[in-house]
Amino acid sequence: MKKILVASALAIATLSVSPMIAAPAFAQAKGVAVADVRVAAARSSAFTTASGQIETTYKAVIDNQNTRAQTLQAxxxxxxxxxxxxxKKPTPNQAALQAAAKAVQDKRQAAQTELSQIGAPVDLAIAYVEDQISVRMNEAxxxxxxxxKVDLLLNPDAVIARENNVDITEAVVTELNRILPTVSTAVxxxxxxxxxxxxxxxxxxxxARAAQPGAAAPAPAGTAPTTR
Incomplete structure (x- = not known):
């Protein structure tokens, strides 16, 4: 189960990091660094603690999924x-061969669907944990x-070469632990x-819309809109 949770963290689909620096800043940046926010999320105290809680809370589901996975694999x-x-026959019957291949493919697809349905509560709990971390990631x-003292941060995948000291992933982890030490696993x-x-x-x-010049102020709570 821990492998499933780690793999999920390293591929956080819900992780949303808004761009904070415009393109022209590349030419003006004085302090440049890289950080892998997916790794930072996976290493955060919030995620690691929640992973253990999920393993405990959904143990029956996880055990059932693992047992069923072994049966389906057999x-x-x-x-x-x-x-x-x-x-391997000297002259394979092509119709029989195609039917056998289709049977394998159909069984694998059916197995994946069944295991996904069994593990749905666990997947949803993981998604909820990731979502809570994603909301605070920009802040971290x-x-x-x-x-x-960095004014331009890049994804490591976008960098051809760098020194190790420009990676501030652990600094992001530190700030994330400070800002969001724990998250809820109760979906x-x-x-x-x-x-x-x-x-x-x-x-x-x-x-952002409310801050624009000429934007209408929101009506006070409990006040009906004026009509003509």
Whole structure:
């Protein structure tokens, strides 16, 4: 299970980091660094603690998924053996060979679907944890950049060569641990993966619109809109 959680953290689909520096800043940047925010999220105290909590809370689900996975793999192996046996014949029957290959493919797809359904509660809990971290990631990045006197931060994948001292991933982890030491693993009713990030982005857009010159002030709570 720990491998599943780590793999999930390293491929956080919901991780949303807004651009904080415009393109012309490349030419003006004095302090440049790199940071892998996916790794930072995976190393954070919030994620590692939540991972352990998820393992405990959903132990029955995880055990069931693992047991069922072994059974399904054995069934797939039987079909693979039949395909292999047919393919090794001096003159394989092409129709039988294609049928055997299709049986393997169909069984694998059905197995993946079944295992995904079994593990859905675990996946949703992980997504909720990732979502909570994603909402605060920009804040941690900005704090790390300030602490390290960096005004341009790059993704390591976009860099051809660098020295080790320009990587501030651990600084992001430190700030993330300070800002968000823990997260909840209790998924709210009706929650959808990425929902918190979407809500946060909407709040930022609404705030940006409200700050524009000429923007109408929001009506006080409980006040009906005026009509003509």
């Amino acid at each position: 069934e797939v192996n039987v079909l693979v053996a039949k395909y292999s046996e047919e393919s 990045i900005k704090a790390a950049m300030t602490a390290k 709210p009713a009706g929650y959808q993966p990425g929902q918190l990030v979407q809500q946060r982005n909407q709040q930022l857009m609404d705030a």
